[in-house]
Amino acid sequence: MSAPAFYDELRALRLERLLDASVAIITEEGWDRLSMTKVAQRSGVPRQSLYKEVGTKSELGAAVVHREVGRFLTGVRAGIAAHPDSVADGLAAAARFALEYGETNAVLKVILRPGHDPELLELLTVRPDVLEQVVQAVLDALGHPRAGTDARVVAARVAMVDSMVRLTLSHLLQPTVGIDEAVDRITHTVHGFPS
Template identity: 40%
Template structure:
């Protein structure tokens, strides 16, 4: 997993804006747009080729099969999600609660209007049953990946909790954030403040 530099609160998508998109990124972005507007069944290599101004063979060479395309789309969103968490902890090396607040806000801002990420979190995507096994598998990867990133970063802070209680606390925070990805109850900043308050009480 690569960590992309960015200011706290800018959101993960903004951190990618400076670099011109590669052909692969352009194809994946086009695939996400088609899937979220027309459904997975309307995503074809020919349509992606037209969007990028390349031949269909070039799309196959760059992406592979349609199953490879689905995998690449999902993994890109998950990597960006986890990169955002890592960025927030990098920005607050001496304040764990601030790191949690920033990562929650960053993730929630990135998740707004991100239909693919919502599909992964819920492991559903309407009637696109072809994608369900992939989404179900990667929803577990997202949960475990987020907990792993936070667990590794929390080790650098002075948290006076036994390992079992710390793991339970991390699990709780991650699940609360993901629940707000699926069903927001307030704007990202306010929700992040609430999550940080809970984390402060739990982590002491």
């Protein structure tokens, strides 16, 4: 017998409170100052329940990153969906969203500022599954090639999306130009791939 939806909703609400409290502490005090005690106090969730829900501080950081990646991917998909007739325009819209989101996202700002704890940056950037998840989400949002499409065309699309994602993340981590110029450069690169 499965648990009633009420308990699932209650658990989801508790997790959101924990993540919201964690984000508030990270943005106000930094990752180094985040503690399970502070999260429990700020969220109103007992420490024992906090440990049951998320485990360790590192697992809590992973949960924060997972939620942020989910929100990020929702915006990327919306950018692509807004341009169903043009892959390049869809990818440009996705890149623009990613760069604007990164510029305004409080957690990301804390991670990228000088003197951050590299553990949280590692959770966000170097885990290959996060990069692969973003690439796959972009490919899925573009739609699957028709059956019988030449394997070289499929490989070119994968390479194009992988390059676009890596360029966007690179600019996000170390911007050298404004968002408009970055999107222009990314779009120019995307146009260089065969259709």
